[in-house]
Amino acid sequence: MTAPIIGTIAEKGAPILDVAGLRVAYRDKSVQRTVVHDIDFEVRAGEVVALVGESGSGKSSTAQALIGLLPEGGLLQQGTIRLNGQDIAGWPQKRLDGIRGSIISLVPQDPGNSLNPVRTIGEQVAEILTVHGRAFGAAARVQAIELLERVGLSQPQLRARQYPHELSGGMRQRVLIAIAMALKPSLIIADEPTSALDVTVQRHILDLIDDLRREYGTAVLLVTHDLGVAADRSDRLIVLQHGRIQEQGRTADILANPQSNYTRRLLADAPSLNARPKASPAHPVASVAPADDIVVVDRLVQDFDAGGSGSFRAVDDVSFRVRRGSTHAIVGESGSGKTTTIRIVSAFQKPTSGRVLIDGLDLSSLRGETLRLLRKKIQLVYQNPYGSLDPRQTITGIVEEPLLNFERLSRRERLAKVAATLDKVRLPADILQRRPHALSGGQRQRVAIARALVLDPQILVLDEAVSALDVTVQAQILALLDELQRELGLTYLFVSHDLAVVRQIADTVSVLNAGQLVETGRVEDVFSNPSSPYTRELIDAVPGKKFPRATEPSLISAG
Structure with missing residues (x-):
């Protein structure tokens, strides 16, 4: 098949891609489960169309069907896929090989x-x-x-x-x-092309796609769960839920006046489109006294052996303080020293120099049982709820395990504590005997939070704890964390590369770059008046600025 001239197509007004009645299913033994239901859309020359929705919405299945790359068990049930006017639906793989790369190309999600x-x-x-x-x-x-x-x-x-x-x-x-x-090619399908990248790298990659699109006149179908990216980069939006189009149209029109409850909820939950700072608590925790610093990090240095080339300094003279009952964010790109810093603060490794005080105790002075008991005070919640829970254990076993390690309680007392803790994170008692695979991503992260809370810690270290979640589930977990902090007086160390989320949840922030502290202070001060060029670059790279939205209570509760 020979690609017609792109310019001629644009002049004639014909779309490069015209999808009609697309239906995709997956075969499991003798059963077919439809995941994309009769969707229709077009993509024209030089245009960016964003396909947005949460996990399970059918975004990737749609993209894979268009290019004939559905995974094993995937089936194009019906519909037409006209590429430059020719229907390629149902073409054999050998014939599709002739157009992949030359007329239609894919930029996949995971370069690794x-x-x-x-x-x-x-x-x-x-x-x-x-x-x-x-x-x-x-x-x-x-x-x-x-x-x-x-x-x-x-x-x-x-x-x-x-x-x-x-x-x-x-x-x-x-x-x-x-x-x-x-x-x-005439069309590029970019399937979550920046989801695993730092915010500044993400901006550079999206700029690159934009430059090449303008130079060659290539059309782009951008598959993304990030509404900030879609808002900034697309001409038109297609919103998918459960494999069905909820609405589609010009991006500016949908952002200004969303028609479906689902779209309104997505937009209200997207931190990058709603620059709302963390609200002050209506009833501050009574135990918080002025200048009550529960975490003090003082001139922290961490060197690692780099073999024959000497040593590598991962953390270089980092200092910050965290007030009891507040949230302190640590932000920076990959390699900035975030993870090393929190491992030291959580007493998992000893620094080369400097000190960490937890509730007045110097970690370097603690040994044996005293150090073990300190770990009750500070607990971690990890990034990926799919990987951090043992798939062989029941939910009861997962949440109970820390009690077996730290508390001398009867089985009856342990089970009562597990049930009470699950209630704190708003999980029903009927999940106690289930295993993680039977739970949604949001439920799994609530279990991970419950496991951290069951020992009644004072500090939670949240290591990218919402970055693996869809925007709506992310909003629910952030709301839960806020409620728990108000109810229990918890202190959070919140590690993230997502500055929009940081602005929403944190009181104070430290910005790391190449192991060094480039800025620290109140979130509102740092965001409104950053003193470091690196911090300004991070803030400028946050997507969604093209269409800032005022968040209204009616919008948040819609749907």
């Missing part, structure tokens, strides 16, 4: 799993040119280097000789974009 680990970057970029007969041998290698330079990779000749593991996540994503754009 999408590149071949045993082939060089240059070989993988050159391959698409060779497969489609555009260039061979030395000519293909030269064009591959030119493509790597075109997508903004430094030292493209060096990168071409390297393997995927030698590149950062952002660099690997640029390689995938180079492969997708190599043959100047």
Whole structure:
């Protein structure tokens, strides 16, 4: 199949992609379960159309069906997929291979799993040119280097000789974009292309896609759960829920006047579209006294052995204080020292120098049983509720386990404590004998919070604890954390790369860059008047500024 000239299509007003009556199912033994129901939409030349919705909405199944890459058991039940006017629905894989890359390309979500680990970057970029007969041998290698330079990779000749593991996540994503754009396709499907990337890297990648789209006239179908990204980057929005289109239209129109309850709820729950600072508690916890610092981090330094090249300083002279009953956020990009800092604060590793005081106790002076008991005071909630819970245990066993390690209680007392703690996190008693696989992502994270709370700690360390959740579930967990803090007087150390969430939940913030503290203070002061160029860059990179929304109570409660 030969691609018609993109400009001619645009002049005639015909869409590059025209989807009608698309229905997708998955076969499980003899049963077919439909996950995409009779959807219709178009994408025109040079246009960005965003497909948005939560997990299970059918976004990825739709994208995979368009390019003929449904996973095992996936089935295109019915519908037409017209690409440049020709219906490709039902084409055999061999025929689809002829248009993948040349007319329709995919930028997948996870660059770590999408590149071949045993082939060089240059070989993988050159391959698409060779497969489609555009260039061979030395000519293909030269064009591959030119493509790597075109997508903004430094030292493209060096990168071409390297393997995927030698590149950062952002660099690997640029390689995938180079492969997708190599043959100047009519349509690119970008499936969550920046979801695993830091906010500044995300902005650079989206800028790159935008530049290439404008240069080549390529259409983009942007699949994303991030409404801030969709708001900033798309011309039109398609909102999916349970495999059905709730509404579609111009992005500006939907953001200004959403028609469906589901869209209103998504928009109200998106932190990047609702720049609301954390509210002051109506009834402050009585035990909080002025200048009552429960966590003091003083001139913390952490060096790691780097083999023959000496040592690597992961944390470099970091200091901050956290008031009892407040939330302190630690923000920064990958490699900034966030995780190392919280591991030291949680007494999982000893610093090279500096000190940490927890409720007045110097961690460096604690040994044996005293150190073990301190861990009751400070508990962690991890990022991924799908990986942090033992799939073999019941919910009772998961939440009960810390009590077995720290408390001498009878079985009756333990079970009563487990039930009471699950009630605190608003989970019903009928889940006690279930296992994690039977729970939703939000329920699993509530279980993880319950496991941390069952020992009645004073401090919770929340390590990217909402970043793996859909926007609406994320909003529910953030509301729960706020309620628990007010009720129990908890102190939170909230580690995140999402500044929109930080502004919503935190009282104070420390910004780390390459192991150094570049800024610390009240969240509102740092956000409204950042003193560090790095902090300004982080704040400027937060998506959703193009369409700021005023959050109204009626909007939040809709749907």
